[in-house]
Amino acid sequence: MAEIGRDGERLEDHEVRWRDRQALLESKGYMLRSRLHPEWVPSWTTTPRNPTACEDFEPLPLRPDLVDATRIVDNQLVYVKRVATGGEELKIAQFLNREVVRNDSHNHSVPVLEVFQDDEDPAISYLVMPFLRLMDDPPFSHVNDVLEFVDQTLEGLVFMHSQGVAHRDCARKxxxxxxxxxxxxGYHPVQLDYTPDFTAxxxxxxxxxxxxxxxxxxVDYGISVRAPTGxxxxxxxxxxxxxxxxxxxxTVLYDPFKVDVFIIGNVxxxxxxxxxxxxxxxxxxxETMTAKRPEGRPDAEDVLKQWYHLRAGISFMGRGGVLRPTNAQGSPPIIFDIIAFLRLGILLSRRMMAWTLHWLKLTCRD
Known part of the structure; x- marks a missing residue:
């Protein structure tokens, strides 16, 4: 049953569970939002501000096993996930983050920052990860955005499969x-379009x-499987x-690796x-990846090879083009092309400047 907090503010059941673990998380170096502190008093009761303009008015999204937190040592926003100690989800996440593969550029498994057990229930552990946003939040704006996404997704899938891991749930979310x-x-962990202090x-x-x-x-290896090598x-x-x-x-056995190919193709x-x-x-x-019969789909490695071949045929201007939504009204294609040309020059200039600064830092360090 949900609990009524001080001054009548309602905390939902999943919020209460995390509030009760606030002290543990703080002792491990992670701070929850003020709303989830045991001594919390709603800020709008002590100031003239409208409740909806207050950061602590925003409830924790209904994802019972997941909470946002701030790493105290460097103020980095993280996710903390409640998982079963010794469960497959935890084992696979740690397997894909072991030292020998952690820094492989093709490894796109969510980084594991830390794992620790609950101090009251040893069957529960906490998996700490960087705070991430959905693949298309904010939406893709240029063709090159899509190319980067497809590159990394397929490279990550090939890498994961090379480690004997099939995700089985690699859909958009x-x-x-x-x-x-x-x-x-930065941004607020609940209202993602706002600054961390919720003021702009x-x-x-x-x-x-x-x-x-x-x-x-x-992310999320909740139903993933790992097959021994070979x-x-x-x-x-x-x-x-x-x-x-x-x-x-x-009831009927199937190949989970071909399932991954279908799911990514469907994305x-x-x-x-x-x-x-x-x-x-x-x-x-x-279309090839989503063939109805699993044997008609290529494996992840062949998909990546096909993609590289297709990608090579996209022109420089094509890569910088503005994406044209299917529901766009009014603007003819030529308008998108003009916008693309102008924005491409500006954005590539910024990227070149960022690359130059990065190179200079490395040079000075040496």
Whole structure:
């Protein structure tokens, strides 16, 4: 049952559970928002501000096992996830973050910053990760944004499969990005369009204007499996966000690696090809990846090879083009092309300047 906090403010059940672990998290170096502190008094009761303008008015989103926090030592925003101690989700996340592969540029598994057990229930552990945003939040704006996303997603899938791991749930909500470079002044963990102090809109830089490019990650290994090297993995089960995968079954064994190919292909199809009119180059690959019969789909490595071939045929101007939404009204294609040309020059200048500064720092360090 939900609990009524001081001055009548309501904390939901999932908030109460995290509030009761606030002291533990603080002792480990992570601070929850003031709303989740045991001694919390709603700020709007001591100031004349409207409650909706107060940072602590925003409730924790209903994701019972997930909470945002700030790492005390460097003020970095993180996610803390409640997981089963010794469970497969934790084992796979740690396996993909072991020292020998952690810094591999093709490894796009969400970084594991720390793991620690609950101080009251040893069956519960806490997995600390960087705070990430959905792959398309903010939305893609240029063709090059899509190219970067497809590059990293397929490279990450090939890497994951090379480690014997099949994700099984790599749909849009489990493909996220580190947006720290896009939001240089940060943002609020609940109201993502606002600054951390909730006083203004968070300033944003387009993806094309930052260097190095934003990085995309696979998250949530809740139903993932790991096959020993050289062994084939066959599974059963119909769980997962994408229920369009044809072979999902509670009784008939299927190949989870081919499921991953379908799910990523469906992301390309539904979230990219169907939303923008100038991504026709991606459609053949998406169709191949979402073949109804698993044996008709290429494996992840072949998908990546096909993608590199397709990508090579995209011109420089094409890469800098502004994405054209399928529901756009009024502006003819030539307008998008003019905007693309002007913005491309500005954004590439910013990226070149950022790269030069980065190079100078490295040179001075040496």
């Amino acid at each position: 489990n493909l996220m990005m580190d947006s720290s470079a896009i939001y240089p002044k 809109r968070a300033p944003m830089i387009p993806r094309l204007g930052v260097w190095p490019p934003v990085k995309y990650y696979f 062994e084939q993995a066959l599974v059963i089960g119909d769980l997962g966000i994408d229920q369009e995968v044809p072979e999902l079954s509670r 390309f199809k539904k979230e990219l090809c169907e939303k923008y009119t100038n991504l026709d180059f991606l459609k053949p690959l998406a």
